[in-house]
Amino acid sequence: MTVQDSERTNNRYDLPGGFPTPDTAARARDDADFQRAVTAYRFWYPTVSAEGIFNGNREAGIADNEAVGIASTGPLQVGFTLNSDTPYGAAALDLTDGPMVIELPAGPYIGLVDDHHQRWVMDMGIPGPDEGKGGKHLVLPPGYDGDVPGGYHVGRSNSFTVLMAIRALPVGGDIDRALNALREVKVHRLGTTEFLEFVDITDKPLDSTCLRWEDGVQFWEVLHRILDREPVVEEFRPMHGLLAALGIRKGEPFAPDARITAILERAARVGRDQMLVSAFAGTRPDQVAWPDRAWEWVGLVPDNADFETPTGLDLEARDRWFAQAIVASPAMFRRQVGGGSLYWLAARDADGRYLDGGVDYTLTVPQPVPAGLFWSLTVYDAQTRSQVQADQGRAALRSLFELPHDGSDSVTLHVGPNAPAGAEGRWVQTVPGRSWFVYLRIYGPQESAFDGTWRPGDFVRR
Numbered sequence: 001m002t003v004q005d006s007e008r009t010n011n012r013y014d015l016p017g018g019f020p021t022p023d024t025a026a027r028a029r030d031d032a033d034f035q036r037a038v039t040a041y042r043f044w045y046p047t048v049s050a051e052g053i054f055n056g057n058r059e060a061g062i063a064d065n066e067a068v069g070i071a072s073t074g075p076l077q078v079g080f081t082l083n084s085d086t087p088y089g090a091a092a093l094d095l096t097d098g099p100m101v102i103e104l105p106a107g108p109y110i111g112l113v114d115d116h117h118q119r120w121v122m123d124m125g126i127p128g129p130d131e132g133k134g135g136k137h138l139v140l141p142p143g144y145d146g147d148v149p150g151g152y153h154v155g156r157s158n159s160f161t162v163l164m165a166i167r168a169l170p171v172g173g174d175i176d177r178a179l180n181a182l183r184e185v186k187v188h189r190l191g192t193t194e195f196l197e198f199v200d201i202t203d204k205p206l207d208s209t210c211l212r213w214e215d216g217v218q219f220w221e222v223l224h225r226i227l228d229r230e231p232v233v234e235e236f237r238p239m240h241g242l243l244a245a246l247g248i249r250k251g252e253p254f255a256p257d258a259r260i261t262a263i264l265e266r267a268a269r270v271g272r273d274q275m276l277v278s279a280f281a282g283t284r285p286d287q288v289a290w291p292d293r294a295w296e297w298v299g300l301v302p303d304n305a306d307f308e309t310p311t312g313l314d315l316e317a318r319d320r321w322f323a324q325a326i327v328a329s330p331a332m333f334r335r336q337v338g339g340g341s342l343y344w345l346a347a348r349d350a351d352g353r354y355l356d357g358g359v360d361y362t363l364t365v366p367q368p369v370p371a372g373l374f375w376s377l378t379v380y381d382a383q384t385r386s387q388v389q390a391d392q393g394r395a396a397l398r399s400l401f402e403l404p405h406d407g408s409d410s411v412t413l414h415v416g417p418n419a420p421a422g423a424e425g426r427w428v429q430t431v432p433g434r435s436w437f438v439y440l441r442i443y444g445p446q447e448s449a450f451d452g453t454w455r456p457g458d459f460v461r462r
Contacts, residue, residue: 038274340445
């Protein structure tokens with residue numbers, strides 16, 4: 001082995017006399033561009049993921065500012081950790097021509113608006129300033145300096161395209177009533193009464209993810225199109241600088257040469273995989289839900305939608321969340337008795353092994369679950385981070401539907417490829433060869449969900 005080969009093996013650069021050799025210079029440039037690209041990929045992932053949501057609606061015929069897609073979601077709708085607990089309503093609102101108004105009647109609604117970077121703009125409904133009593137919400141575009149009429153709850157977006165997402169709680173397990181409640185929401189441009197149409201896509205396939213783009217040069221092409229249209233967010237300027245070094249600049253064509261294209265493609269694969277490690281193989285002590293269980297907290301920055309800490313952004317928590325999920329709001333991460341919801345993740349069994357789609361498992365959940373409203377367990381495919389798709393056609397077990405409390409001390413749930421005799425109603429089917437994970441959600445959590453006196457069991461192979 002030559003000295004140069006040894007230096008390359010040790011990942012050191014050759015700088016005789018203090019100046020780089022031509023080979024070192026070329027290698028260092030490639031390394032620097034790759035490092036920039038991986039960092040940029042992880043930072044901008046939520047932006048491209050949001051475009052996946054918009055793109056899914058558009059492919060389903062739900063155009064921006066024309067319609068709101070509503071659905072009682074299931075495995076047919078591919079979306080990062082969507083659930084079947086409550087019907088969803090989602091729309092891309094375009095603020096280019098002025099503010100948009102969202103009018104919620106009084107009722108059991110949970111809603112939010114996020115900008116194109118999945119940064120929080122406003123909460124609506126029960127977790128918002130109207131507290132479920134009904135109200136008018138006004139979303140202002142970037143740089144808006146016009147009159148703001150009174151009587152509105154106001155949010156200002158950093159982007160022209162925003163995501164409106166609203167859920168209606170199915171009180172008493174009545175899904176049809178909840179879907180109809182979504183239809184009572186009115187969305188229109190300020191100063192007009194031309195309301196957006198509501199389109200039920202419950203029975204239609206939908207892909208609202210960025211899976212098709214996330215591991216190749218398409219990721220960067222989509223990102224360039226977004227940033228070319230949207231204004232620069234002041235706090236994001238350093239990250240725009242990383243992109244500029246890679247040839248992605250607002251107002252300029254994106255035409256990478258073969259060298260940069262290869263680097264960007266590799267960085268997309270590596271960046272995505274690093275985010276999945278953050279999501280499912282993290283080592284932070286604060287992700288542990290209970291010391292003697294495999295369960296983890298999903299959100300690691302309580303009560304903060306932008307992952308801010310006193311000293312900066314918690315990038316690991318941000319990566320972890322957006323690799324698994326979509327949208328962010330303070331209410332989603334709030335750990336408060338009686339308020340919002342709690343999300344726990346299980347990706348491993350009681351022996352520390354990842355959950356396997358070819359193995360049958362049981363899970364014991366003590367009763368009653370400390371949920372002031374209801375609770376659920378949803379099973380997700382690890383590759384799509386969306387509800388498992390199996391012949392059974394179901395991915396969730398819910399207290400409002402499959403799991404009403406019968407007064408017993410515990411309930412045993414089943415997840416695996418084979419139906420358990422006599423317990424088919426408490427079973428979710430998985431697919432051999434595909435790993436999976438679950439979210440356990442509690443809505444309206446009570447004290448024992450926090451103090452450790454209640455805790456679920458771990459998944460056990462049967």
